[in-house]
Structure formats: structure tokens, C-alpha cells
Amino acid sequence: MSTTAVEVIYRGIFQRTMAKHITRGIVLAARKEGKVGIAFGRYGDSPERNGIPAKQFAIVAANDEELQGSIAKYEPTEVDVTIAVDDALCKGVESWAWYGLQPVNKLLKENGTLIVTSTKSAEELIPHIHKKDVAYNLAIIKGKASFSGLWVYKNDHTDMRMLGALPRVAPHLFGSPALEAAIREEWKDDLKVASAEKSFERVQIRKVKPDEGSPEIPFSFTMPGWKSMEEGLVVRAIPLGGHFEGYDGGYRPERNPYFKKFTTRTMRPVVDFAKCTKCTLCWLQCPDSCFDVTPDGYYDANMEACCGCGVCEAVCPVDKCVTMVNETQFEDNKSQWEMWTKDKNGYAGWLAKKIEHRPERSHGFHHRGQYEGEKIEQID
Amino acid sequence: MAAQATGAAAAKAPPTSKSDDQEMLISGCEAIAHACRLADIDVVTAYPIRPYDTVMQMVSKMIADGDLDAEYIVAESEHSQFEIVKHASAVGARVFAGSSGVGWFYAFEALAVTAGLRLPVVAMVGNRALDDPGAFGTEHNDALAVRDLGWMLTWVETAQEAMDNALIAFRVAEDPHVFLPCAVSVDGAFLTHSQHLVKVPSREKVNQFLKPYNRGNKLLHPDNPITIAPQVNEDWLIEIRKQNDEAMKRARGVIAEAYKDFNRIFGRNYSPFLEEYMTDDADVVLVGQGTLAMPVKVTVRKLREQGKKVGFVRLKWFRPFPTEEIQQSLKRFKAVGVIDRDYSFGSPYSGGVLYTEIRSALYDLPNRPLLHGFICGLGGREVTIEGVTEMSEILLKSAKSGKLEKQVAWIGVRE
């Protein structure tokens, strides 16, 4: 056995404790079978802020010497299993230093497994996931994304359910008895053991063929050498923007092509332009300056720039004019205003369907009792 | 405002017949202030600490007297002092700030980023022992602490050289091939508070030597929209360090060029990196920086009278370190003694910083001289003729026997 690597992709802060439980659980379970391992995370400035995709890893090896090659590294070059604890991450991640959108399955080995928590089916998720030139497995654990905070942990067993699926999808990591022994020792909770067992039985696995998935080509660029980089830590400003392409007026600011941030989004605003009074509040208040000013004076949230914070929905004074919708309902970042301009009736129908999917997820922990109303059916 | 016949003006003496230089009786600090005036600095920051603080006093007087037009900002700490000049430098101002001892250390974060950002801040360090215990005397560990950060560092021997090197510092720091900060180190008390006769040149001459600071397309200005100092990570930082390293390497050539012009314009005869004193036929030499050159030169002459072939090499630039010049010079002697007015606790041979650096610079020579380190004059204690004689005798003994007496010796410390 060489090393086995597992990557956990999670939303910064909200899911950090959970990601840590998963990677710890992996190493502790493997230890029960006499193996060794390490668990580590990529820390940084941006990646640990609210909602921003971040990563933690667990590496398991037969002995210390085999493990050494995986120590003092930021990321393994390939992984046997990728775990995404929010299905919106299937669209891709910018986990570190914002080098553009990267496929969620980028590090996955041939015939490796991507495990996702989702209430959606594999058929619904696969169109979001970038194509890979080798086959892999998609394993779905039914459930919505579990979000907590920096100071609180929502102990809903999502972590145990992720661990429970591992003996099914990667039996060479560890078997169920080892995992159960580890959970019992570390968390001292038989209910958690039961959650892991159930997950082992219920996880749904489907092969994904090389031609399946989103055809989008991920962003890439070459890093300059010291001779070509500008000296003095100078970064040239993004040029000013201009008119809407194909129109006389409007203003669309030029945006940094290297810094998109939209993988932070778990929900996005949709705007009912028919209701909009052009009051400018969304445009003024958006913390990311996402709104393009349309030639006819509306405000169009640019989905290349929006991080999904929900401020525009909160400040819009018109009832049901801006609505936040689950990000997984969308397959592209197209302009809503352009869609509306071309076909107002078509847009109204599209909008009505989208706003059925108001987010059942919660960004962070706000108050005591927040989660009490949540129904167990949603996860089981 | 016309200059009045007080203070600076009163110190002015009639011009000498040969040149339009004015001879003035001024301290090392005041000489640096005159360099600021002659360089026509735009922004200066002040926060008092002995012994550098005479500079800020003198510069404020020059502004009050109408001899200098500059923004004079009294900061609430050394940290702010150096942050302010860093920012001013980014927007194209020629800047100056100074400090001493632990004050300089309080500015450390700002000092590190100034070099990292390639901003040509010129500073004076009035060398002072680091507290605690509280002490005012000269010791070089304060300025030396920035040696690994990308600051250029120069030490001076006289008030004349303090003024001249400050002008050279502006020229080298602001050269677009360099764009690195430079600190001029001036020994506390012996130079900061000691008035020497100094030839002060005219602004016209200085203007020939020192062109206006031009940051080019790195200027932080609304018409040139840029960001500086972004957050970077491991994918970028090593390339940035490499760029700064190349700038520091280029500084050697720029310094040599600046001295050539300086000598031509001001009629001086400086060699850029080293001053050699009675070394032509010397068997052994002492090496050191700053004002200790004075008692050493006196001692060398005395020993020469006794037929002892002793010489002295004064190092003028510590960063960039003149490795080749040091190798070419020191390989000619049988034994060399490095005098450190600083110390590096726990260093490879329990020696001073200069000793450790010179030892490293000589490593590749096929025939290295025997190398001694002398710790002397810490905390501002005088370096005496007796002390230098003791060092010289140790060197002569080593040279004769061909073997090292003792790697490092503390001179003048009470047992």
C-alpha cells in the first residue's frame, strides 16, 4: 500500500470544525488498523472567511516513511477521495489564493470517488461538475449542507455520515469495525456510530464516465518569473469599464479577471425587473460592487462578481423584488437583465420557478434555537 | 524668510578661497540635517530619542528659517515616523527620518516593509546601545539589526562623511536600478554630539550630483492607478525576494558610480567601500567601522614609530557588503583583527557581527589571513590607544608564530 489521500472541501468557517472532524476521524480509524496518518488544512487569509471554499486533507500510509512524502506539503497532488460538504461546491472551487475556478474533482484519481452531501440526484449534480478525462465515482449522501459558525458547532452527525461512507467507497482506507471503534473512542457516542453505519448502507454510488459533466474549460494562467514580474510589489489597476456591449448606454465596470469570488456563493439574487423602482439601494449597498447599470437604468447583479451575501435582498425596499435562490438551481452566470430584455414573459416564468428554491440553508449561526425547526426528513 | 544671523547662520564661516564650499563647525547630526537641506527633502518625520534627535531639531530650525521647504511631521512614535515616510516615498516625496537604539527597533515592522516595497527612504541611525539596561553610548547592534531586510547600511567616521554619505545615500537609494532604503549610521556621542569643521557645498553643486527623485510608473498617484503591497502567498514571495536580491546586488555598481561623480563634483578623493590606512607594507591590520577609526589610526602611527607593521582598514558599507574588495584587501596580510562595536550572542565563534561576516567573506580565499575578533567599546565605552595596542600585539604575535592566538577576545572589559 502506498499512501491514500482524502480531501475535504468545505465552506470557510461555517464548516471548518466539521471538516476537521472528518479528517481526524479518517486518521484515527486508519490507526485502529495499524496504519499511520496526518490531517491538515490550508489556512490563509481569504480562504477562511465566510463561505469561501477551503480544504482539509487526511493522508493515510502503511508506515512513517511512506507518510513522509506527504508531510510539509500544502496539498497532495492527487487524492483517492474528495468530499464536498456542500453541493454548491460541485460548480468548482477557488480554494486558495484565487487562481480562478478549479474543478471540484481536479485532484481525484482515476476511479476515485467524489462524495457530496445533497438532496439532489446524481443526474442533477453531474451537469455542474467539470468533465474529467478519466472515469470516477460520484457518491451522494442525502442531506443538505450543514453550516455552523466559528464558535458553535451544529452537531447533526454530517461528519459521521461522511466517515461512514468511506469504508464503502475506499475500503483500503479502513473497514467499518475500525471506524466504529475510532468513533466510540474519540466521540464516546453510540448514536454517532449508528449514523456512520446507516450512511455505509445508504450512500448511493454512480460511475461517472469521461464524457459526462460540464464542458467548461477551467481558468488557467502561467505564473510569471522574477524577471518578468513587476518590481516593487506593484499591481496595475483594472481599467475602467464602459458601456454595455451592443448598447449605447449603461455602465459595466471592468472586473479583475483573476479574482472572481463567485464560488463563495451558496445562493444568488434574482431580480424581478418588472417590480424594480430603480431606487439604487442594491447598487449602493452591495459590498462587492456587483451591480452593472443597464442602459435603461436598472441594476443587474453581475454573477461573475457576486459572492451571494444577500445584502441586496435585505435592502431592496420593494416586496419580492430581489430574492435569494439556491445556487445549485443555476448552470451559468448569464445576465438576468439581458434575459428579461429579450423575453419579458419568458423571464417571468423562469423567475417564478427559481424563487421556489429559496435557500433552506443558513449562512452561519445567528441565534439560539435556530436549527430547532429543521425537519429530520431533510437529512434522512 | 531670509536667514537670520542666529543658529545655523551664525555657524557659517566665510567661504574658502578655492571653492564655494562653506566651512561650518557642526555636529554629525547637524551635518545630516544639512544634507537634508541640500537634498531639498520633501517630507521629514520626527520623534525624539537620544542621540539622533539633534537632527530633527536642526531640520525644524532650517524650515523655520526658510532655508528648507519640507513637510515636517511630528509622529507619535518611531513606528509612525517610518510608516509616514514610507508612504510619502511611495507618492514621490524625497524623505528622511531618523532614530536610535530601541526607538529604531520600535519602528521595525515599518522598516521591514519599506525595504520589501522598494521605497528609497533615507534614514539616520544615531547608534546607541540597546536598552535594558538603559544606556546612551554608541553600539552598532541597533542599525545592524536590519542587515537581512534589504536596507543598505553605511557607517561614517566624521561629520563631513556623515553629510557626504547622506547625499550619496539619497542618490543610490533613489536610483531606479536600486530603489532600496538606506540607513546612514552615525556613532552616538562621538559623532552625533561632536562638532567638526565641515565643508558644506552649495545647492547648485548638489543639484549636479543629485537629480530629483523620480518613481516613474511605480508612483502611487490617481493618474497612475496602481496598488502596492498586495497580500501574496508562497506562489509569489520567493520571486519577490529574488527581485530585491538583484536590486541589492546592483547597488554595488551604483554606489561605485555615485562615488566617482561625488569625487568629481565635490573635489573629494573617497574610495567607495574601504578606506585603507598605512596598509601598503603592513603585516597585520585591524578592521572596523565608524569613529573607532580615530584611536586606531593614532595607535597605528605610534606602533609604526616602533617599527611594527600595523595598518587599518575601515569598512564604509556593510550592506551591500563589499565582499570582493574585502577579499582583495585582506588576503595581503598575515593576520587580521576585526573590531566589533557590537556583539552576536551565540554566534558561531561567539564573536561580533562584522567578524562573522568577514570570516564568511574570506572563506573562499585559497590563502586566508589568520582572523581575530575583538569585542571592544560596547555601550559607548571609549576605544583606547592601550586597547588597540593590545589588539595589535595579539595580531603581531599570531603573524609571527603563524597560528591563531585566540579567535575572539574582549578588550577593555574588567575581570
Ligand code: SF4
Ligand atoms: S448577494 Fe447581492 S449584495 Fe451580495 S454580492 Fe451578490 S449582488 Fe452584491
Ligand code: SF4
Ligand atoms: S434595491 Fe430593489 S428596487 Fe431598488 S434598484 Fe435595486 S432591485 Fe430595484
